[in-house]
Amino acid sequence: MSLISPIPIEQEALAFLAGSGLPVADLGANSTVRLFAARRGQAIDAMVGLELDGPHVLLRSLAVSPALRGSGLGVALVGFAERAAAEGGAVGLYLLTTTAAGFFRRLDFVDLDRTHAPPAIAATQEFASLCPASSAFLYKRLGP
Secondary structure, eight states, X not given: OOEEEEEOSSHHHHHHHHHTTOOOXXXXXXXXXXXXXXXXXXXXXXXXXXXXXXXXXXXXXXXXOGGGTTSSHHHHHHHHHHHHHHHTTOSEEEEEESSOHHHHHHTTOEEOOGGGOOHHHHXXXXXXXXXXXXXXXXXXXXXX
């Protein structure tokens, strides 16, 4: 199993995300996104990100290297992100996806109309401009 730990928003992380087809335009030095990488050695096997602190958190940037897809690593990273968000006080985890809605639905995320996004989520660049309006918007309640 890969070790999951924080990773700085630097070239290695940006290259992995961009190579996975995920947006990186808003990931700079002043970003509020926290990234976590799974590694077995030096190379990144997978990543996930969390944006915002507080009751509503945006899960973003879930990517698994092609050779490890289907290995359970994506599920482990989502579980890690859920626990990290809940430990930070979040009661809801939101995400946008154009390709993985089925994966997240299997993990108990439910579809939500974009008009019901909390203001903090709607104000993120990912929600407002980076992800197309056709993206699935999903939600999962955290905690009891």
